[in-house]
Amino acid sequence: MSNETRTEFVNRVMGLSFQxxxxxxxxxxxxxxxxLFSLNAENGDVILSPSWSRNGYSHxxxxxxxxxxxxxxxLVFETKTKKNKKGETLANGFNPLIEKRKLVVEGDxxxxxxIEVTQSKETTGSGSSIFEGAKKTITVNAYERDPQARQACLDEYGYLCKICGFDFEKTYGERGKEFIHVHHIVPLSEIKKEYKVDPVQxxxxVCPNCHSMLHRKGHTITPDELKSIILNKSC
Incomplete structure (x- = not known):
């Protein structure tokens, strides 16, 4: 554990001046x-939940x-807490080790x-998320994993990548038949609780490479933006 206080640590590594x-x-x-998020080991990988302090959540x-x-x-650093006699949660030290991680959104x-957990996974027809061979991590939301929505999308568009046109069956034969990822176009920030996915709209x-590029660097670009990048690169 560090001799610094938590506030001193945060101010030092983030260049801030909190009291x-x-x-x-x-x-x-x-x-x-x-x-930089604090990560309480008792919460697993959860860094923010609406069940926590309203002000802290909004911030x-x-x-x-x-x-x-x-x-x-x-970025995250691990904190520790303890319960007092009243059952209140109190800070109980921290680990001054900063780790870069990948954001995963599950509703609120x-x-x-x-990062190693989200590497090497591909989305399959069963709705699992296994992004095999991808060098970059991808955040896959629940809409991309839903097997019914996925199948309705593929029934409409088929199994060619809508961005680069790659055909797995043509390249790999029977082994590549009906293999493809599915990408959710609506930005996560625009999704509300009552949102219902339209598989066609x-x-x-998309192929795994295009899927990686859409989600790269922690934010998502549109399919049209990625198409423009490909076209400009080939000119």
Whole structure:
């Protein structure tokens, strides 16, 4: 454990000048485009939940949007807590080790998942998320994993990548038949609780390489933007 206080540690590594970090779950350095979240080991990978302090949740939700929409890096450090006699949760030290992680969104709950956990996975027809061979990590939301929505999308568009046109069956024969990823077009920041996915309007089939490029650097670009990048590169 560090001899620094938590506030001193956060101020030092993030270049900030807080008098206190009490009540805050996250901290932002805009010049470095970094967000630092405290991670309580008792919460697993969860870094933000609506069941926590309303003020703290609202404050950190702004940081979540910067990770999703502006490509900020997600960093975490581990904290420890203990219960007092009244059952209240109190700070009980921290580990001054900073780790870069990948943001995973599950409704109103946000997780910081170890990068090696999200590597080498591909989305399959069963709805599992196994991104095999991808060199970059991908955040796959529940809409991309839903097997019924996925199949409805593929029934409409088929199994060719809608961005680069790659055909797995043509290249790999029977082994590549009906293999493809499905990408969710609507930005996560625009999804509300009552949102219901439209498989034809909101999902498109994409190859793993294009899927990686769409989600790269912690924020998502549109399929048209990626098509333009490919076209400009080939000119």
């Amino acid at each position: 206190s970090t009490q009540g805050k779950y996250s901290y932002c350095n805009d010049s470095k485009k970094q967000i 950190s939700l702004k940081h979540i949007h910067k990770i999703i929409n502006d490509g900020y890096d997600l 709950i946000f997780k910081a998942v170890k 909101d999902l498109i089939p």
